[in-house]
Amino acid sequence: MAHLRLMSEKKSEPASGASHVNDLGHVKEATPSLIQVFEPHKASLPPVGAYMREFWSRKRFSLELARFADKAEYLESNLGKVWLVLNPLLLAFVYFLLVTVLRGGSDKAHGFTTLAHILIGLFTFYFAQNVISDGAQSITSGGRLILNQAFPRTLLPLSSAIRSFWQYIPTIPVYIVVVVIGKFFIPKADIHIFSWALLWIPYVTFCLALTAFGMALIFATMNVYFRDTSKLLSYTTRIWLYASPVLWLPEMLHGWHRAILYVNPLGPALSATAEIWIRGHQPTLAQIIGLAVWAVIAMIFGGYFFISRERDFAVRI
Amino acid sequence: MKKNRMLIDMPADLAVRIEDLSITYKINVDTKKTLKNAIMRASKGEKVRMRTVEAVKHMNLDIPHGSVLGIVGANGAGKSTLMRSIAGILPPTEGRITVNGKISTLLALGVGFNPALSGRDNIILGGLASGLTKEEIAAKTDEIARFADLPDGFIDMPVRTYSSGMYGRVAFAVAVAMTPDILLLDEALSAGDAAFKEKSFLRMRELVQEARTIVIVSHALQTVKDLCTHAIWMHKGQILAKGDAGEITEKYLEFLNVGTLPSNLEDF
Numbered sequence: 001m002a003h004l005r006l007m008s009e010k011k012s013e014p015a016s017g018a019s020h021v022n023d024l025g026h027v028k029e030a031t032p033s034l035i036q037v038f039e040p041h042k043a044s045l046p047p048v049g050a051y052m053r054e055f056w057s058r059k060r061f062s063l064e065l066a067r068f069a070d071k072a073e074y075l076e077s078n079l080g081k082v083w084l085v086l087n088p089l090l091l092a093f094v095y096f097l098l099v100t101v102l103r104g105g106s107d108k109a110h111g112f113t114t115l116a117h118i119l120i121g122l123f124t125f126y127f128a129q130n131v132i133s134d135g136a137q138s139i140t141s142g143g144r145l146i147l148n149q150a151f152p153r154t155l156l157p158l159s160s161a162i163r164s165f166w167q168y169i170p171t172i173p174v175y176i177v178v179v180v181i182g183k184f185f186i187p188k189a190d191i192h193i194f195s196w197a198l199l200w201i202p203y204v205t206f207c208l209a210l211t212a213f214g215m216a217l218i219f220a221t222m223n224v225y226f227r228d229t230s231k232l233l234s235y236t237t238r239i240w241l242y243a244s245p246v247l248w249l250p251e252m253l254h255g256w257h258r259a260i261l262y263v264n265p266l267g268p269a270l271s272a273t274a275e276i277w278i279r280g281h282q283p284t285l286a287q288i289i290g291l292a293v294w295a296v297i298a299m300i301f302g303g304y305f306f307i308s309r310e311r312d313f314a315v316r317i
Numbered sequence: 318m319k320k321n322r323m324l325i326d327m328p329a330d331l332a333v334r335i336e337d338l339s340i341t342y343k344i345n346v347d348t349k350k351t352l353k354n355a356i357m358r359a360s361k362g363e364k365v366r367m368r369t370v371e372a373v374k375h376m377n378l379d380i381p382h383g384s385v386l387g388i389v390g391a392n393g394a395g396k397s398t399l400m401r402s403i404a405g406i407l408p409p410t411e412g413r414i415t416v417n418g419k420i421s422t423l424l425a426l427g428v429g430f431n432p433a434l435s436g437r438d439n440i441i442l443g444g445l446a447s448g449l450t451k452e453e454i455a456a457k458t459d460e461i462a463r464f465a466d467l468p469d470g471f472i473d474m475p476v477r478t479y480s481s482g483m484y485g486r487v488a489f490a491v492a493v494a495m496t497p498d499i500l501l502l503d504e505a506l507s508a509g510d511a512a513f514k515e516k517s518f519l520r521m522r523e524l525v526q527e528a529r530t531i532v533i534v535s536h537a538l539q540t541v542k543d544l545c546t547h548a549i550w551m552h553k554g555q556i557l558a559k560g561d562a563g564e565i566t567e568k569y570l571e572f573l574n575v576g577t578l579p580s581n582l583e584d585f
Contacts, residue, residue, distance in 0.1 A: 232352060
């Protein structure tokens, strides 16, 4: 097919600052200098370098999207963000009752240590769960933005992850307050809350966030193709909780059963969290390696799975 | 995706160059697009039913700066797909699109609008999504509210309290406030009453005076006729005819009335 030119058949020189006369007789300077080229993706992937630069330059959008989503959710709730802390606190209390009743009761000190373990475990697990489940819905619920604007779609699950992190932060002081008060009344409780091991918390949290974000990318993509993925996810995360060292202690597993701690992507993070916040020990070498390995696997696999299917989002939403 | 213009053979007077563009994609034609359905099908040895859509086929087109191009055609002709491709939302399957300038789009009404948030918050969100900084968009918020004819105080009210007309007017006002080099509008001019339509037309003419480029997809042929300098008629993913907007809309109207393609275009 012949190349169509709409205004004129005259060939133009590829030089900047050119001018032409329009239908209204005005001489216009064609000054735009932003050249964008859209070509087919190679191996289903956009140019990775350009994609990452665009991702980085739009990070403010993710932050603001998280802030506005937060604002919208709690705008008309009287208790508002208090539920963020109340919900896991009440759940921890329910699970604590369940676990101590099933065990046939225990002494006060041991009971309080169990409560502290469940509390920090649940707070940490819910952080990962929120990153995954909110991220899974971020693409299908961002329909209009996706249909109207070109931007790296990974910014949407990133926004969910940022929001989940903000919601996680206040739960840490709550845990500290509960443990400090508990230790005051039950000094024999075997919890070493303040130790040098706390320096490992940023590493553990960072690796956990990457792992959960990578998984969010996988589920967000699946949710575009199969809209019941997010429903299924609510059951999956419940089973995931029971399979994680939250309601039980890692020491309860022996021999090959300990493999469960590392096969579970959240296992190393949850074990390390208990190690730091309960026993005051730094994470074991296996936990440190496990954290990094799962973060890398989740980011590589999740990133590829998501970005290689980003093009489809605009036609499947 | 940005490249150095020295490396690209792009005449400076062109806003958009489309070269041998083809866009295909697959869609799931199952009524139930669920994991459960996919697993049930897999258990019976069946695959999920997919259909390949050839939305745009080997298209070539140059759009100079300062032009207003109308795109007409029946549903499924590939108009919206082409617009998304020019905006970089849907990358080509084959060929290349080169765009010279900042793009602003209004391809889906109510862009970025969260009904629980105020108009001001939504405008900021929409602006950030299109690549502006928060400060840039905040400086334009009152101008957008004025242009959209929002009653006093409505800019700080939740968007769920807006009428559908207000909703559409704000979306349009955000798109034109971005001072784009290239403005892409898909059925966006149906929002608002006659007075707002007139205001929109004036604003678009101002943009054209500033050598900015506008591409409009519309089923409202009178709008295309009134506003566009040129038009293309798309049919089954190809350009069936191009030329003066009045001439093209007449041809297309004739096709709509008669139901058959003009004899010289029957090969399509």
